[in-house]
Amino acid sequence: MAFITDIRTGGTTWGARFAELRAHWAEKAAKRKVYRTTLAELESLSNRDLADLGISRSMINSLAFEAAYGK
DSSP: OOOOOOOOOSSOOHHHHHHHHHHHHHHHHHHHHHHHHHHHHHHHSOHHHHHHHTOOGGGHHHHHHHHHHOO
16 A cells, blocks of 8 residues: 655745735835825826826825726
8 A cells, every 4th residue: 555745844934924014014014105195296286286186086086096906
């Protein structure tokens, strides 16, 4: 009768997983900050300034989202 023993050593440690999770959270926080900053800056513009840029008020959320997260 044959059997296989699978012993896994190495791999990712808890410390490495935690560091990866912190890096992921930091990246998400940075993107969220870009979104909020862009949104605030565009919302602070007057309708005339937005028209000069070719942007309508209804486009502000999508433009801020695209600036932060891409398409």
